[in-house]
Amino acid sequence: MTWTWLIGAVLFLILAPLAGGLIAGIDRKITARMQGRVGPPLLQPFYDVGKLFEKERVVVTTAQNFYVLAYLVFIALAGALFFAGGDLLLTVFAFTLAHVFLVLGAYAVHSPYSHIGAERELIQLMAYEPMVILVAVGLYMVTNSFYVAEIAAVVVPAILYLPGVFIGLAIVLTIKFRKSPFDISTSHHAHQEIVKGITTEFSGPTLGTIEIAHWYETVFLLGLVYLFFAWNPVIGVVAVALTYLAEIFVDNTTARVRWQAALKTGWFAALLGIVNLAILSYMTLGGA
């Protein structure tokens, strides 16, 4: 018991960038197929990031490096906390801290494009935060624990109690994965991004750092999805894969919406979660 948590954390810190990069590779492949292209090699994301690290360091202000480093450090820490089986709410708050650092980096460069990106990133944060907190609360209501280790060990199928919460999470995951239609702060798609939004002024190794942080976060988010199906690992893995596939599908079939729609959708998702939890607490009050 005493040391297993450390194994989870260390494994995450080492393997998550690899897994995250691989998922990004698969993502690009599937996306290409959906668009009728062949797509890049599976390992292309690694080549891209590798190349970014060979580029010259160019900055607008020295401080931007600091914020991006802090972003990566806290994303990694938050994810490690999750895979160490730690407190889910604390994990959520650590992620918020990390994202605030990225936003501050974009503000620090004092550039018009990244300024708008930063504001939009904050709107995204405001859109998904309520739902993510409700996920933690929902899992607590089913498993009686905020600890990931205990939630994952529960033999009850959480998804059956929390379908609304899960759908809500799936909706805000689109925001968190930076996928259409909610990729308002920065997009992977060239066709709907004039300049690169929040990452406009980040280049070379700094941009590579942001990409790696995103891989870390992807793995954490999929881990969060897994918790809903943790009672059966096989179903869990399948569910995670299907969820991600659905996200790719949505990404490729929708165009970017305005921030108002992103905010409303995120908050509506949370409302869905609340209704689910209200019914759940009514049932447990009546039943038990």
Next chain:
Amino acid sequence: MQTLLFLILFPIIIACLLLFVKRTALRYVVVILSALAIGGVSIYLLVRYVFAGAVYFAVPSGTVDPLMLVIEMGLALFIIYMGVKFKNYLAIALAVVQAALLVYLETTYSGSLHVENNLFIDQFSIIMALIIGIIGSLIAVYSVRYMETYHHHHPEVRDRQRTFFFVIFIFLAAMFGLVFSNNLMWVLFFWEITTITSFLLIGYAETEEATKNAFLALVMNLLGGVAFVAALIILAATAPLSGGIDLAGVLSSGDAAVILLPAALIGFAGITKAALMPFSSWLLGAMVAPTPVSALLHSSTMVKAGVYILVRFAPVFAGTLTGFSIGLVGGLTFVLASAIAISQSNAKRVLAYSTIANLGLIAACAGVGTYMLVWAAILLILFHAIAKALLFLGTGMIEHRIGSRDIEDMEGLIVRMPRMAVMMFIGMAGMFLAPFGMLISKWAAIEAFVQAPFGLIFIAILAYGSAVTVFFWAKWMGKLVAVTRERERVEKGILEEPWAPLYLLTGLVVAATLLFPLVSSLLVEPYVLAIYGVTARMAQANVAIMILMMALLLVLPVSFMLFKRSAKHLPAYMGGRPATPGRQFVGSLGITREAQTRNYYLNDYFGEAKLFRPGLAVCTALIIVSWILAGVAL
């Protein structure tokens, strides 16, 4: 007991002394020395009573009680005089009603107005005393130089600094009295003193707006004062059952039904003083006062008296629908005030809305009143007082340097006032980011509401409320950290406020987070344990992670050294046009233009016009419901 009496009486002596000090330099010396004395004795109080639990003192009240009554009548006459002078008849009416009720109470129930132990101290009072004694003193020290500069910038305002500092120290004495009193008549007395001091300080500038807002604050607080007296009348009338006007007696009274209505009335007084909706407008109006006043009265101490009394009565509220309604008033205030803060660009108004929001959250915890929520509420009171005092004082200093309190004008503060910007940054982080104190408390509140009956509605409130909180703080932070080129440093002024209080408060924001497990186990947990028989605490593993995060935050700035030499600097991207580091770009026809950025305020969604009125209506309804429910229980 001498320690308590010293803390109440010493500021009064200093206040009287300051009435005769004309020169700023001398006033500065007197204030610093007395601040050291008050702060030192507050710490001695902590050392002396930290392990003692609740200690009661039988202070002979034979001469004190009549004296208090005389002063209260004097204050009523003063309000009537001011009301006549400024034609505010509502204030006169309320003062008359309150005085009449007090006389009725004194004459009809004089037999029930004797309390064995007039003063007391317990861990909660120690925390409040530390806030008043340390943060209050720091603000007092800061305000001497601030007021000098203030008059320099506002030559049109009549120089009444002697009165100003007299009122400030009277206020400190009243706050100590309020948190040390076990006799509810005494609590009311000190309560009314804080109302009057607030009225005087808001009206300091003597402009039409200041006077108007001072009366608004006065009227709303008097409304609470009237409810407070009404509660005392009910308590005195039912003395054998309710415990009379003995605070400890009331709280330990077995007859929950009898004390619920007075508790709801005192809770209402707390709601007015804490500026929860529908009474938030007085706190916003109070921002016309000089900034140290906002820091002292309207964020870190006086408004805390409102939630202090709510948290004291939390065991009475726990599990009742009355308490639940009061909690809802707090919860709605929290989410609405946080949301409105998004639409504000005036720094002091943002701070005011954030204060209202956090007071709302504390009230929500107190109203629902489970042991975990009381634990969270007390920590919220402490952490909020430190961080918010720092932010107000910082805003005051920034305003004096850059000549504006608009957040848009604070762009690039990290270049213009680097020290100040870093301290503001830490203060804001202290308000909403992990691993700082406020976030710990919010987190604890979420975990506690999950376990409370019908806590889900509060979970929803917290989820949305935290999200909007992140938005308005982070965009303000973003303005501060923007690295603007070619701006000169303006940190030094001809007249300069002292930096020491700011440094100390910044240190306290960090220290409070690091020492949080100690604060919790020495002060908060014993208090909760004594009342509920169980207590909340944070799990050891999570404490370790918080400390790890804090350590990382403190170490990460070292990385600046890694980046120093290596990088090549380019101007920001300007749509491909030739640009300069000063954000100038070559526009059409070869004219050089400057690009400007403004934050989002999302007025259509979060504007005052949109959210304030519905909040007033719903919260008013909830308060009336809380009374009806308490009345039904009776």
